[in-house]
Amino acid sequence: MEPFEKMYSVKEVAGILGWSSDTVRRLIYRKHLKAVFLPKTGKRRIYRVPRIRESAVKRFLDSHTTE
Numbered sequence: 643m644e645p646f647e648k649m650y651s652v653k654e655v656a657g658i659l660g661w662s663s664d665t666v667r668r669l670i671y672r673k674h675l676k677a678v679f680l681p682k683t684g685k686r687r688i689y690r691v692p693r694i695r696e697s698a699v700k701r702f703l704d705s706h707t708t709e
Contacts, residue, residue: 649678649693658699667692675702 652670656663669675670692677692 648696650696650699652692652694655694655699659703666694669702670694675699 650658652663652666655675656666659666666675670677675694676698677694679690679692682689682691
């Protein structure tokens with residue numbers, strides 16, 4: 643893991659994998675895809691925004707690729 647590794651949003655990972663954002667969020671929730679949750683301030687509350695490291699995407703693709 644690099645100290646400043648590229649991090650993707652759920653929408654970007656969905657575009658890479660060709661799946662919907664809901665599917666990527668489901669993979670994160672079920673612990674199939676590791677994500678880091680960063681705080682984001684809205685007008686009235688603080689949201690948790692998931693970011694997925696590039697190495698986590700590569701690891702997921704390597705472990706779920708069929709040959």
